[in-house]
Amino acid sequence: xSDRISIKPDVCNGRPVVRGTRITVQTVLEFLAAGDSVEDVxxxxxxxxxxxxxxxxxxxxxxxxKRGH
Numbered sequence: 001x002s003d004r005i006s007i008k009p010d011v012c013n014g015r016p017v018v019r020g021t022r023i024t025v026q027t028v029l030e031f032l033a034a035g036d037s038v039e040d041v042x043x044x045x046x047x048x049x050x051x052x053x054x055x056x057x058x059x060x061x062x063x064x065x066k067r068g069h
Contacts, residue, residue, distance in 0.1 A: 004055035016059060018052045021045075028056040 006019045016025040023045055031041045038053050 002055045002059055004052055005059045018048060018056065021047055023048065025056045025059055028053055029060060032057075 004019050005016050007014055007016050011017055012022055012024055017023060028041055038050060041053055042048055
């Protein structure tokens with residue numbers, strides 16, 4: 001797992017989040033899927049960095065591949 005993504009049962013019901021935040025990977029992906037740019041996400045969530053957004057994409061890609069889809 002990325003050092004930027006964490007999963008803890010007591011944070012956001014165990015959903016993957018950007019480390020040190022309560023911003024879920026799903027939230028970041030939903031913004032991007034809706035057509036928002038990385039810059040839009042960074043503006044909405046100033047605590048995030050471009051590397052955090054990339055880590056969300058990488059996390060999803062790796063975990064999607066592991067499930068055999």
